[in-house]
Amino acid sequence: MPRSLPRLPLASLLALAVGGTLVTGTVRGEDWPTFRGAARTAVAPDTNLLESWPEGGPKLLWKAVGAGRGYATPAIAGKRIVTLGDGLSTAGDDKDEYLTCYDRETGKQLWKTKTGQAWNEGPESWQSSRSTPTVDGDLVYVITPQGVLIGCQVADGKETFRIDLKATFGGKKGDGWGYSESPLVDGDRLIVTPGGDDAMMVALDKKTGKEIWKCPMKDCRGAGHSSIVISKVGNRKVYVQTTASGAVGVDAASGKLLWSFPIDQTTAVIPTPIVRDDLVFFSAGYRRGGALLKQVATADGVKMEEIYGLKQDLANKHGGLVLVGDHIYGDSDDQGIPFCAELMTGKIVWKERATGKGSIAVAAGDGHVYLRFQDGILALVKADPAGFKEVSTFKIPDSDARPSWAHPVILDGKLYLREQDAILCYDITAK
Numbered sequence: 072m073p074r075s076l077p078r079l080p081l082a083s084l085l086a087l088a089v090g091g092t093l094v095t096g097t098v099r100g101e102d103w104p105t106f107r108g109a110a111r112t113a114v115a116p117d118t119n120l121l122e123s124w125p126e127g128g129p130k131l132l133w134k135a136v137g138a139g140r141g142y143a144t145p146a147i148a149g150k151r152i153v154t155l156g157d158g159l160s161t162a163g164d165d166k167d168e169y170l171t172c173y174d175r176e177t178g179k180q181l182w183k184t185k186t187g188q189a190w191n192e193g194p195e196s197w198q199s200s201r202s203t204p205t206v207d208g209d210l211v212y213v214i215t216p217q218g219v220l221i222g223c224q225v226a227d228g229k230e231t232f233r234i235d236l237k238a239t240f241g242g243k244k245g246d247g248w249g250y251s252e253s254p255l256v257d258g259d260r261l262i263v264t265p266g267g268d269d270a271m272m273v274a275l276d277k278k279t280g281k282e283i284w285k286c287p288m289k290d291c292r293g294a295g296h297s298s299i300v301i302s303k304v305g306n307r308k309v310y311v312q313t314t315a316s317g318a319v320g321v322d323a324a325s326g327k328l329l330w331s332f333p334i335d336q337t338t339a340v341i342p343t344p345i346v347r348d349d350l351v352f353f354s355a356g357y358r359r360g361g362a363l364l365k366q367v368a369t370a371d372g373v374k375m376e377e378i379y380g381l382k383q384d385l386a387n388k389h390g391g392l393v394l395v396g397d398h399i400y401g402d403s404d405d406q407g408i409p410f411c412a413e414l415m416t417g418k419i420v421w422k423e424r425a426t427g428k429g430s431i432a433v434a435a436g437d438g439h440v441y442l443r444f445q446d447g448i449l450a451l452v453k454a455d456p457a458g459f460k461e462v463s464t465f466k467i468p469d470s471d472a473r474p475s476w477a478h479p480v481i482l483d484g485k486l487y488l489r490e491q492d493a494i495l496c497y498d499i500t501a502k
Contacts, residue, residue, distance in 0.1 A: 097119040098116050098118040099117050099118075099484055100115055100483060102206075103146065103147045103148075103487075104205060104206040105206070105298070106253030107253075107343055107391065111298060111343055112394065113391060114394070114436065116436075117481060117482070117484060118437050120436055120437040120439070120500065120501060121500070124464075126465075128463075128465030128497065129465075129499045130498045135152075135179070135494040135495075136160050138156045138159070138491070138492050138493060139159040139168070139200070140158045140473075141156035141157060141168075141199040141477075141491070142199065142477050142489075143200050143201055143477065144479075144487075145480055146204045146205060146211070147206075147480065148206035150174065150175050151172055151174070151181070152172065152174075152175050153171065154170075154203070154494065155168065155171070155186070155200040155202055155213055156199065157169070159171065160492045166189055167185055167187065167188055168200055168216075169184060169186060170183070170186050170221070184223055184230060186213065186215050187219060190215075190249045192247060193247065193248065200216065201249065202214045202216070203298075203478075205254045207256040210225060210231065211224075211225050214236070214253075215249075215250065216248075217235075217250070218235065218236040218237045218249075218265070220254065220280070221233045221234075222277075231278075232280040234280050240270035241267035241268065242266050242293075242294065243266050243293040244266060245295055245314060245315020246315065246338065248339060250294060252297065254298075255298065255301070255310070257323065259276065260277060261277040262299055264297075266291060266295075266314060266315070269285065271288035271319070272286040272326070283326075287328070288319070288331070291315075292314065292315035293314065293315045294315065295313050295315050295339065296339065297313040297340065297341065297343045298312075298343045299311065300312070300344055300345075301323070304368050304373045307323075309321065309329060311351050315336070315339070317332045318332040318353045319331045320375065327372070329373040330366070330373060332353075334359060334381065337355055337356070338356075338357045339357070340356075340359075341389040342356075342387045342389065342391050347414075350366075350414075351364045352394070352414065354386060354392060354401075355381075355386065355387075357386070357404070358386055359383070360382045360385050361381065361382055361386060361392075361399075362377070363378040364377055379416070384410070384412070385399070385412060387404060390405070390443075390476075390478075391433055393433050393435040398414060398454075399412045401433050406430075407425070407444055408423065408424055409423065409440075409452065409459070421456070422459075423459035427442065427444025427447075427450055428448070429445025431444055432478040433478070434479040435454060438453065438455075439452060440452050440454050441481065443467075443475060443488070445475055446475065447466055447470025447490075448467075449467055450464045451463040451464070467495070472491065475490065477490070484499060486499045
């Protein structure tokens with residue numbers, strides 16, 4: 072998978088190494104093919120983005136409809152955009168769940184493929200689809216809330232395989248909210264987290280779904296909501312994930328569990344971990360906190376060392392965190408209070424109220440963090456540890472019916488926002 076450049080502050084990404092040479096000027100990403108982008112950092116490589124927005128927000132280029140009810144973010148690759156939702160406006164009275172595809176330039180819906188029944192467990196605002204699809208070449212993969220992994224053709228949505236992670240691998244969720252993971256594609260492999268004792272994580276052939284290896288984990292509490300991130304420790308590739316039991320590192324070649332960092336049981340473990348070189352930062356909400364770990368190569372594997380344990384001030388419920396330069400940005404649990412903290416120490420350098428209210432889903436690009444509040448306010452905030460500066464805000468259209476939880480996507484000078492049945496595409500390129 073492509074790697075981002077997390078050590079560089081985004082404000083200084085005007086020079087980006089490409090093919091061994093330096094190019095200057097505008098830098099843009101090609102694809103955002105899975106949850107939090109190609110490297111799962113939620114940090115876009117784009118430069119030359121708007122420093123502020125006009126009243127009412129950036130220019131709306133198009134609005135797509137038919138995405139349905141749900142909190143999955145758009146996955147974008149090539150000329151296609153895909154997402155997951157139920158009760159589509161384009162499906163008549165059918166309330167089932169569909170994988171949907173759109174033209175990237177116009178927002179026109181190209182196809183829809185039924186994945187199964189809608190997820191209707193719990194209060195209404197907790198219901199519906201939540202897993203962001205993953206696009207890889209001609210194929211797209213998604214996990215339904217019921218734990219069914221489905222592969223489809225990108226061209227027409229034709230299903231290629233379907234695997235029930237519970238029935239096949241004894242999978243289980245660590246909470247009652249349904250599967251939310253975005254599958255990982257690594258070379259010819261598809262890696263997902265069933266969450267079972269015998270198969271906490273599995274690697275499959277991405278074409279056929281055939282098992283390559285499975286990683287057991289004794290007394291695993293079940294899958295969390297997080298998605299797997301690739302790390303490299305010495306000459307070994309490690310898949311880093313957080314489950315309901317805590318953070319884990321799995322050998323990519325063999326599926327061996329290399330290390331684990333257990334946490335006390337909590338309501339749910341949701342944020343995707345942040346990986347920088349041999350470092351792993353992970354967070355859990357409900358007042359659990361955030362911790363920084365160091366992976367160390369050994370003669371026969373990889374061990375984990377704790378740089379600092381769980382710090383409650385770094386807890387994040389479900390909006391995610393981003394690493395920009397040497398600082399972490401995100402929401403304080405789900406309070407709607409953004410914070411900035413030093414990665415290496417966990418020290419909070421600022422924590423401030425903003426215009427929006429409720430939990431925050433976060434992305435970053437070109438020296439700014441994009442904060443999407445539960446009440447539908449989107450804020451542009453300087454990624455600056457010197458102090459909190461909210462530059463611009465606008466209210467996302469039609470964001471009052473349900474919580475505005477889907478994560479922002481920044482790609483090729485555009486901002487994509489999923490708001491239930493609609494996908495909105497904004498032009499954020501500086502002229």
